Amino acid sequence: MSDPTRTAGASHLDLDEREHTFLDANELVLNMGPQHPSTHGVLRVILKLDGEKVRGTECVIGYLHRGVEKIAENRTYTMFNPYVDRMDYVAAVSNGLGYCEAVEKLLNIEAPPRANYVRVILTELNRLASHMLWLGTHALDIGAITPLFYTFRDREEILKIYEKYCGARLTTHAFRIGGCQYETYDGFETDVRKFVTFVTPKIDEYEELLTTNRIWVERTKGVGVLSGPDCIDLGVTGPVLRASGVKWDIRKAKPYAAYSQFQFEIPTGQNGDTYDRYLVRIAELRQSLRIVSQAVEGIPEGPIMAKVPKVLKPPVGEIYHSIEAPKGELGYFIVSDGSTQPYRVRVRPPSFVNLQALDKMVRGQLVADVVAVIGTLDIVLGEVDR
């Protein structure tokens, strides 16, 4: 529009007359975030818009960068353990599990079976908590307010179990290198069993609110489609990958902790859209409950902590260990130089890698869908930026 000669002679209705159409001339660059509530933290997205349509995006990240990997090089193995909780702070227990298991592998020790069972229970409860928080906020982004209250009410019960177990609710630091520091409290099993019976019908409630809700379906079906090969090419993991039809879960592919002893399924979707990702996560809630109820019935007796030296000095070498965190593959690559401090710790964060797929998912979609897609990717900026 800035060039008067271009529009002077041409009819505005005849858009194809020139190479640049009327709408193209009005490409708008819109800044979204970093203080936007639906970006789940401090994510800035620069949107290139053609009217309501997204033509391209650029993510600006790093607002929460704390240099976790540098901090690790200046701490002992034990001292770094609480830091990992602060990355994906809604799934702190999973972070701790990944780190502890990686260091255990490097030290060539194994956590006792009892610790592994407790770890599985707490980690799966954490997956439930993380997915519940995701569901509440994701639905809120799209305009459904009720699920937020439902999910937070039920998530509270998980946090209570954590609080009773280790005194913290969010950044729990529940595990130690070599097992768990705390024995389970009296009535732990009862609490977990009670929670399972309490929450099972609640998941049906969430589904009643959303699964056949017309507004929900219209806002999520066909939005942010990602095919299976695209997911693999982009390194996307977790529920996003499974919703695109790739049946892959590290708990099955490379079992860790005690996962090989439990029966559970890997839910998958077909279309790889936002709606399928919702269904997959809901199904994962049920599978997690299944694992928890199996684990709580069979917690073996015995020590909860392996014999670990007071000063940890892993032999020279390196290790990569990854777990299935609620958001995808969470990996730790640790290099030891034989001293008490890690020479290098690299965290492979699922949120960071998954966020990269945002551009592909929203191209050609509407601005309102960007909010839905950010929600469906389930990112936590503490982990993206580290």
Next chain:
Amino acid sequence: MPDETKGNTSPDKDQQPAPQAPSSSAPSAPKPGTPPAQAAKPPVTVPPKPAAPPAPPKPAGPVPLPWESEMVSQLKQRFGSGIGDASTYLGQSYMVVDRSVVYDALQQLHDEEEFNYLVDCTATHYPQRPQPFEVIWILYSFKRNERIRVKTMLAEGEAAPSVVPLWSTANWLEREVYDMFGIRFDGHPDLRRILLPEDWKGFPLRKDHSIIQQDQEWVQINLGIESGQ
């Protein structure tokens, strides 16, 4: 609590007793318990050594074993000496590949061996080595359910080949390596800083990047006082 860089041994009262920095000077400094006994003994008996030999046979820790597989021999056949050490440590396989052939080797792994998922791309800095940077690609194959690592060594200022044409996920991962280590990737579509601000000075995950020095500079420039660290 102030951060400590490894090389910097400034005394800090909060420091854990564990780190080995003080203990390196310990052998000369008398330990509280032992010196009286040692001081008394020398005239009587000379050999306090016999205790030493039983110590070395420590429980032999895991050692890297040679990684032998059809895939490795095929790669060795094609690239010859370009494929260096190929070992398995703690059940995890890795190979060191020369920089000149690393792209072709990765391409072969991607196209023919079906390592279609790039788990991670990262680096490590070893300032003492002639080639101080090690770039590591972690690959996974869904079909084989196998995870391997490919490494290459770079000298200061040398660039690694970008693998974005093979795996799109490498885009941000390589940007992060550039951001943290200053390693450039040839052929990367958009090599900019990703986590740190554009005008950031230095590359923080290099071993010579001191957090304390950076803090002092910032305080001096922005507050005009000594930081006192």
